[in-house]
Amino acid sequence: MVHRADVLQSFKKNGSIVIVGASLAGLRATEVLRKEGFAGRLTVIGDEPYEPYDRPPLSKQVLAGWVEAEHTTLPRQHPLDDVDWRLGIAATGLDLRAREVHLADGQSVDFDRMLIATGVRARHWPKEDEARLAGVFVVRTRDDARLLRQKLETKPRHVLIVGAGFTGSEMASVCRDLGLTVTVTERSASPLIGALGGEIGSIAGDLQRQHGVDLRCNTTVTALEGDAERTLRRAHFSDGSTLDVDVAVIALGSIRNTEWLRGSRLAAGQLGVACDAGCRAFDINGIITDDIFVAGDVARFPHPLYAYQLIALEHWGNAVAQAEAAAHNMVNSEAERRPHISIPAFWSIQFGVNIKSVGLPPFADQVVIMQGSVEQHRFVAAYGHKGRTVAAVSFNQGRWLPYYERLIASAAAFPPTPPAYDVPIPLHPVPAKFPAANAPTSTPTIALTGYAPDEICATYLEEPPMTPVTVESGGKA
Amino acid sequence: MRVLVDLNRCQGYAQCCFLAPESFKLVGEEALMYDSGPDDALKEKIERAAASCPVQAIMVEYMNGHADEMVKSGTSEAEARHGA
Ligand SMILES: Cc1cc2nc3c(=O)[nH]c(=O)nc-3n(C[C@H](O)[C@H](O)[C@H](O)COP(=O)(O)OP(=O)(O)OC[C@H]3O[C@@H](n4cnc5c(N)ncnc54)[C@H](O)[C@@H]3O)c2cc1C
Numbered sequence: 001m002v003h004r005a006d007v008l009q010s011f012k013k014n015g016s017i018v019i020v021g022a023s024l025a026g027l028r029a030t031e032v033l034r035k036e037g038f039a040g041r042l043t044v045i046g047d048e049p050y051e052p053y054d055r056p057p058l059s060k061q062v063l064a065g066w067v068e069a070e071h072t073t074l075p076r077q078h079p080l081d082d083v084d085w086r087l088g089i090a091a092t093g094l095d096l097r098a099r100e101v102h103l104a105d106g107q108s109v110d111f112d113r114m115l116i117a118t119g120v121r122a123r124h125w126p127k128e129d130e131a132r133l134a135g136v137f138v139v140r141t142r143d144d145a146r147l148l149r150q151k152l153e154t155k156p157r158h159v160l161i162v163g164a165g166f167t168g169s170e171m172a173s174v175c176r177d178l179g180l181t182v183t184v185t186e187r188s189a190s191p192l193i194g195a196l197g198g199e200i201g202s203i204a205g206d207l208q209r210q211h212g213v214d215l216r217c218n219t220t221v222t223a224l225e226g227d228a229e230r231t232l233r234r235a236h237f238s239d240g241s242t243l244d245v246d247v248a249v250i251a252l253g254s255i256r257n258t259e260w261l262r263g264s265r266l267a268a269g270q271l272g273v274a275c276d277a278g279c280r281a282f283d284i285n286g287i288i289t290d291d292i293f294v295a296g297d298v299a300r301f302p303h304p305l306y307a308y309q310l311i312a313l314e315h316w317g318n319a320v321a322q323a324e325a326a327a328h329n330m331v332n333s334e335a336e337r338r339p340h341i342s343i344p345a346f347w348s349i350q351f352g353v354n355i356k357s358v359g360l361p362p363f364a365d366q367v368v369i370m371q372g373s374v375e376q377h378r379f380v381a382a383y384g385h386k387g388r389t390v391a392a393v394s395f396n397q398g399r400w401l402p403y404y405e406r407l408i409a410s411a412a413a414f415p416p417t418p419p420a421y422d423v424p425i426p427l428h429p430v431p432a433k434f435p436a437a438n439a440p441t442s443t444p445t446i447a448l449t450g451y452a453p454d455e456i457c458a459t460y461l462e463e464p465p466m467t468p469v470t471v472e473s474g475g476k477a
Numbered sequence: 478m479r480v481l482v483d484l485n486r487c488q489g490y491a492q493c494c495f496l497a498p499e500s501f502k503l504v505g506e507e508a509l510m511y512d513s514g515p516d517d518a519l520k521e522k523i524e525r526a527a528a529s530c531p532v533q534a535i536m537v538e539y540m541n542g543h544a545d546e547m548v549k550s551g552t553s554e555a556e557a558r559h560g561a
């Protein structure tokens with residue numbers, strides 16, 4: 001009889017692992033695999049021509065001109081010279097049966113286990129001819145940030161930011177710091193509404209206006225107009241007005257990089273790649289795979305604190321924690337498996353305010369200011385779902401968040417007990433005002449074929465549309 | 478050099494800002510901005526900043542080989558400048 005422990009040991013010594021996506025999650029997984037003793041062949045495939053770099057500085061220090069876009073390469077916590085880095089090459093397909101990843105250069109790489117960490121890309125302006133006008137930008141990659149920075153150095157007269165999610169709001173903040181005139185449009189009633197809800201989002205809106213941003217909520221851009229040289233000149237808005245602008249930054253959120261998994265028979269689509277709390281991917285029928293793992297922005301996973309709903313978190317901390325859990329599980333036995341159930345957390349820096357969040361605000365129905373002063377933009381808000389504390393958000397009060405994190409972890413009643421002092425009593429919970437779940441407007445239809453138990457299976461009925469849909473949420477929710 | 482700060486963990490205590498003001502600065506009351514690719518000449522200051530962070534949020538990587546040489550000469554230059 002073959003012992004499982006022997007199989008695992010031999011896999012760790014002689015097996016092969018492929019990681020697709022060479023960014024934050026891909027790098028962290030690579031490090032953990034080596035740290036936990038995986039000595040076999042390790043291949044990392046990334047379509048960007050760079051070593052893994054960090055994205056959060058792109059809309060902050062890099063855009064502000066303090067740090068070069070090239071100076072964002074992530075430090076390595078472990079020597080990784082014996083890793084086969086295939087950078088600048090996209091994975092184009094996955095053959096589960098042959099255990100092969102196909103690459104854009106025609107080659108393929110075989111594996112025993114694989115990690116999917118292909119993240120998301122920026123959702124560009126949906127009208128292609130307008131998106132191509134000189135002066136229209138998105139910011140997801142290092143190259144994007146460098147190009148926009150170069151443009152901002154020419155002191156444009158009027159910058160338009162389309163979408164007031166985190167990235168859009170951060171970029172508006174940097175533009176104001178640079179002394180530029182900025183208009184921000186947001187389809188919803190307030191900035192950051194998808195991540196923080198309308199109640200707290202409106203405070204972020206006040207912050208923008210106080211810093212001189214021309215913030216236009218409940219407004220969408222209907223057209224971007226160029227001149228004969230195909231250079232952006234003017235924006236048209238849903239209220240019929242127009243504005244002369246020379247820069248438009250599209251911050252309409254993101255699209256998950258799952259097209260390359262079409263035909264792989266994994267549960268992959270516009271919502272991401274579904275996986276369990278151990279980071280193992282589901283196949284299209286909803287059965288767990290043993291050797292395909294998922295981590296980072298592209299993953300959807302169940303969280304016990306949030307009713308086991310599949311959630312996708314486009315947060316730095318989630319990419320790190322999930323990649324670490326996935327890599328650990330890839331090289332350990334079933335008994336040693338670790339769940340990815342850390343409490344979600346993110347930060348954002350805008351208009352001089354450090355916004356931090358723990359838990360999952362969009363899961364909440366109510367919100368309450370727990371401490372501090374909304375007027376001074378220094379407070380903590382707790383979020384509740386059916387009488388349970390599920391999240392907390394701070395504006396310049398980050399030091400209190402660990403206190404709330406413990407409350408969330410212990411499923412404390414909502415509103416929770418405030419810390420000892422600085423408390424507006426009595427507490428007044430109000431509706432959190434999250435927009436109705438913004439499901440993609442078009443998802444591929446999945447149908448069942450076959451009747452007998454050994455025949456029945458799920459398949460895609462049609463190709464999902466490849467053109468981006470117009471969703472102006474912009475937020476990482 | 479490559480520097481990374483886990484800003485979920487960072488509590489804005491600003492020790493790093495006092496020890497290596499060229500690389501770390503507070504924006505507003507508690508938002509930390511840092512240089513993710515500082516000059517090798519700042520190695521010692523950044524090392525001290527990383528060591529002093531009360532929540533160990535700062536990660537640093539020095540480059541191998543050639544870059545290592547640069548780190549050394551860079552450090553001595555910096556020492557000379559600051560009279561250390
Ligand atoms: C401007 C900006 C600011 C941000 N600020 C914050 C912040 O303040 N706080 C916070 O918590 N989070 C922030 N984030 C989010 C954070 O950066 C992401 O959560 C993180 O980058 C996710 O890492 P990832 O490795 O999962 O995915 P990604 O970083 O998206 O990396 C995926 C990689 O896979 C590559 N890839 C895609 N398809 C293929 C393919 N077929 N073959 C090969 N390679 C492929 C992509 O090109 C990319 O390099 C920010 C993001 C951006 C863009």
Ligand code: SF4
Nearest residue numbers: 487488490491493530
């Ligand atoms: S010393 Fe640590 S906690 Fe304090 S600001 Fe610097 S990184 Fe943040």
